[in-house]
Amino acid sequence: MNNLNSILIEGNIVRDPQFRSTPKGTPVCTFSVASNRFYKQDSGFEKEVSFFDVETWARLAENCDTLGRKGRGVRVVGRLKQERWNGADGKPHSKIKIVAEHVEFRPDFKKNDEKDDSTAAIAQAAAAEGTEDGEDDTVEEVRVAEPVF
Numbered sequence: 001m002n003n004l005n006s007i008l009i010e011g012n013i014v015r016d017p018q019f020r021s022t023p024k025g026t027p028v029c030t031f032s033v034a035s036n037r038f039y040k041q042d043s044g045f046e047k048e049v050s051f052f053d054v055e056t057w058a059r060l061a062e063n064c065d066t067l068g069r070k071g072r073g074v075r076v077v078g079r080l081k082q083e084r085w086n087g088a089d090g091k092p093h094s095k096i097k098i099v100a101e102h103v104e105f106r107p108d109f110k111k112n113d114e115k116d117d118s119t120a121a122i123a124q125a126a127a128a129e130g131t132e133d134g135e136d137d138t139v140e141e142v143r144v145a146e147p148v149f
Contacts, residue, residue, distance in 0.1 A: 005079045005080055006077075006078075006079060007076075007077070007078055007079065007080055007098055008075070008076070008077050009033060009035055009052055009075070009076050009098065010035060010073070010074070010075045010076075011033040011034050011035035011036065011052075011073070011074065012033065012034050012071055012072065012073050012074070013031050013032070013033060013068055013069065013070055013071060013072050013073075013074060014031070014032040014033065014034050014051065014070065015031070015032065015070050016031075016068070016069055016070050017029050017030065017031040017064055017065050017068040017069075018030050018031065019061065019062075019065040026057060026058060027057070027058060027059075027061040027062050027065075028055065028056070028057055028061050029055075029056045029060075029061035029062070029064040029065045029068070030053065030054065030055050030056075031053075031054055031064065031068055032051055032052065032053050032054065033051070033052050033054055033074060033076060034049055034050070034051050035049070035050050035051075035052065036048070036049055037049075037050070052076075052097070052098055053095075053097040053098065054076055054078070054097065054098045054099075054100050054103075055081075055097055055098070055099050055100065056099075056100045056103060057099075060100060060101075060102075060103060063103070064100075064103055067105050068105070072105060072106065072108060073105070073106030074103055074104065074105055074106065075103070075104040075106075076098060076100050076102070076103050077100070077101055077102040077103075078098045078099050078100040078101045078102070079098070079099050079101065080096055080097075080098060080099075081096070081097055081098075081099045082094055082095070082096050083095050083096075083097070
């Protein structure tokens with residue numbers, strides 16, 4: 001029986017996602033998310049920032065590479081994974097990361113005349129896949145989360 005291992009995190013992407021493929025060709029995309037926590041202390045509010053590494057696979061990795069960029073808000077649902085190894089000095093090391101099962105991108109607000117090209121990128125990717133039966137393709141809907149304040 002599996003134990004419960006689930007996490008939901010909201011924050012902003014720290015730097016542009018890193019995209020690669022495994023030797024077998026499976027897409028993998030990794031990025032870091034900064035999540036802010038505000039709490040009251042004494043007479044004011046304090047800010048605590050936590051950083052989390054996120055790993056996505058397959059189609060989700062391709063979408064994160066296309067839509068993700070530094071500063072963009074995301075909501076990640078996934079599971080925690082711990083990697084363990086022994087360093088060159090023989091000491092044990094470990095690192096915990098999030099393996100994403102679902103990623104939502106917050107709306108990309110642009111200044112003045114800048115356009116949001118993420119919808120166009122999705123449409124281009126869907127058109128590139130095409131169908132062999134000649135029927136019209138429908139573009140897969142990508143859920144974009146509304147900001148929660």
